[in-house]
Amino acid sequence: MKELKASMAGTVLNVLAAEGQAITPGQAVLTIESMKMEIPVEAEIGGTVEKIHVEIGGFVNEGDLLITVGE
Amino acid sequence: MKKILIANRGEIARRIIRTCNRLGIETVAIHSEADGDLPYVSEATEAVLIGPNPVVQSYLQVEKIIEEAKKRGVDGIHPGYGLLSENADFARKVAVAGMTFIGPSSDIIEKMGDKIESRRTMIQAGVPVVPGTEEGVKSLEEALQEAEVIGYPLMLKASAGGGGIGMVRCESEQALTQQFESVKNRAKAYFGDDVIYLEKFIADARHIEVQIFGDHHGNLVHLYERNCSVQRRNQKVIEESPSPNLPQEVRERLCEAALQAGKAVNYTNAGTVEFIVDPNNEFYFLEMNTRLQVEHPVTEEVTGLDLVEWQLNVADGGELPAQDTIQTHGHAIEYRVYAEDPKTFFPSPGKLEKLQWGEGARIETGYEEGNLVTPFYDPMISKVIIHGADRDEALSKSQAFFNNVTINGVKTNISLFKEFVGSEQFVSGDYATAVLPQWMEKTKEEHTL
Numbered sequence: 273m274k275e276l277k278a279s280m281a282g283t284v285l286n287v288l289a290a291e292g293q294a295i296t297p298g299q300a301v302l303t304i305e306s307m308k309m310e311i312p313v314e315a316e317i318g319g320t321v322e323k324i325h326v327e328i329g330g331f332v333n334e335g336d337l338l339i340t341v342g343e
Numbered sequence: 344m345k346k347i348l349i350a351n352r353g354e355i356a357r358r359i360i361r362t363c364n365r366l367g368i369e370t371v372a373i374h375s376e377a378d379g380d381l382p383y384v385s386e387a388t389e390a391v392l393i394g395p396n397p398v399v400q401s402y403l404q405v406e407k408i409i410e411e412a413k414k415r416g417v418d419g420i421h422p423g424y425g426l427l428s429e430n431a432d433f434a435r436k437v438a439v440a441g442m443t444f445i446g447p448s449s450d451i452i453e454k455m456g457d458k459i460e461s462r463r464t465m466i467q468a469g470v471p472v473v474p475g476t477e478e479g480v481k482s483l484e485e486a487l488q489e490a491e492v493i494g495y496p497l498m499l500k501a502s503a504g505g506g507g508i509g510m511v512r513c514e515s516e517q518a519l520t521q522q523f524e525s526v527k528n529r530a531k532a533y534f535g536d537d538v539i540y541l542e543k544f545i546a547d548a549r550h551i552e553v554q555i556f557g558d559h560h561g562n563l564v565h566l567y568e569r570n571c572s573v574q575r576r577n578q579k580v581i582e583e584s585p586s587p588n589l590p591q592e593v594r595e596r597l598c599e600a601a602l603q604a605g606k607a608v609n610y611t612n613a614g615t616v617e618f619i620v621d622p623n624n625e626f627y628f629l630e631m632n633t634r635l636q637v638e639h640p641v642t643e644e645v646t647g648l649d650l651v652e653w654q655l656n657v658a659d660g661g662e663l664p665a666q667d668t669i670q671t672h673g674h675a676i677e678y679r680v681y682a683e684d685p686k687t688f689f690p691s692p693g694k695l696e697k698l699q700w701g702e703g704a705r706i707e708t709g710y711e712e713g714n715l716v717t718p719f720y721d722p723m724i725s726k727v728i729i730h731g732a733d734r735d736e737a738l739s740k741s742q743a744f745f746n747n748v749t750i751n752g753v754k755t756n757i758s759l760f761k762e763f764v765g766s767e768q769f770v771s772g773d774y775a776t777a778v779l780p781q782w783m784e785k786t787k788e789e790h791t792l
Binding site: 308309 | 683691717719720721722
């Protein structure tokens with residue numbers, strides 16, 4: 273199991289993946305807005321989305337857990 | 344005016360407070376929870392916590408801001424730039440509440456905020472505009488048909504857009520097909536209006552804009568032009584005045600066209616007419632910004648004027664001086680220091696552990712050492728404005744200045760300035776809007792950002 277963490281603080285604009293969905297490395301799974309810029313968050317590894325830990329409109333700090341990805 | 348409320352934050356709020364202090368005008372600052380420790384809050388005569396951190400819950404709370412202003416007995420509201428500065432509804436409500444909106448009338452803001460409407464107005468006034476559609480395009484089919492007439496490459500733009508948001512360059516029919524819905528959706532999401540239009544892409548163009556000012560007595564003057572062609576993500580990074588390599592005859596025609604544009608809408612207060620200028624010095628109207636611009640200090644540095652003072656004077660019913668009394672001297676360059684990665688331009692919020700500017704520049708900043716640059720707002724930490732007797736002097740002073748700046752705690756684009764300011768492309772003055780990304784690409788192997 274791998275954890276996808278926020279690389280910077282910001283507000284979650286969109287969640288582009290669903291729990292149970294298969295994702296591939298490089299796929300955009302979230303967008304975060306920071307300092308008026310929309311930043312896509314890409315999956316570093318492929319697998320199945322086990323749990324999404326954030327919701328749209330929520331605020332995340334750098335290092336916060338965003339998504340847990342399983343095999 | 345005796346007391347004004349500043350419906351903005353950070354650097355521009357501080358800038359307005361400075362002029363008000365000199366003129367003996369009291370100020371009311373509004374701030375979100377995140378901004379309570381910023382210098383502008385303590386520098387204002389009064390401060391009000393307006394709401395939580397997101398701008399929609401604080402700085403965009405129209406009713407609450409007006410209510411606070413009334414409660415505190417202010418005569419006028421200065422909107423700064425960004426946020427509510429070009430919100431016609433806000434300007435209207437301020438006037439209805441019996442206070443002065445320090446900017447143009449709500450009708451002018453509305454007319455110029457609609458890019459299609461402003462294009463139409465300028466065509467009628469005889470100001471050259473970029474070839475494009477005169478109405479919004481409703482469907483992809485219609486867009487493709489119009490594109491056949493205009494030709495590729497072209498720009499797909501949101502009619503209500505601004506700040507580089509909601510605009511995409513399309514090189515081909517395929518790109519237009521791919522981008523159409525996405526730009527429409529972004530326009531709706533950002534501006535609540537999904538009207539989009541097509542404009543011919545002018546290759547190797549410079550972005551040159553003219554500062555104008557109108558009063559309520561029918562006077563309209565220009566304060567010369569600024570070159571704003573150094574951009575990243577369609578947003579300006581460096582501006583200078585006067586524009587390098589611009590023949591005097593073209594400068595005069597640009598300033599005349601800007602006045603023509605202003606007269607077409609009976610413009611009042613501070614405004615900017617943006618043009619793009621092609622390699623043959625043919626120019627086209629792009630849009631009119633109905634507010635004070637971020638880069639107004641370069642105009643202040645070359646004219647020796649205080650544009651915030653002018654805004655307050657015009658809003659108070661004062662009269663503008665004659666055009667021939669407005670002269671320029673020397674050369675000024677403004678650099679926008681952003682909290683961002685200098686290679687990727689990704690934001691870098693954080694605490695300003697160290698903020699040491701050195702000598703030789705005018706610094707307009709909303710922050711001091713120890714402040715937090717939060718992820719909620721614009722990444723601009725400061726504007727650095729350098730004036731010289733001529734461009735060569737301004738450039739050499741710039742290099743000396745950036746060698747002595749220290750900012751720790753967040754990533755910034757200072758290293759980019761250090762290298763770019765001395766680059767052949769920038770020093771030559773012969774640059775178009777793609778200069779920065781092109782220079783970065785070319786020097787990818789060499790530079791050490």
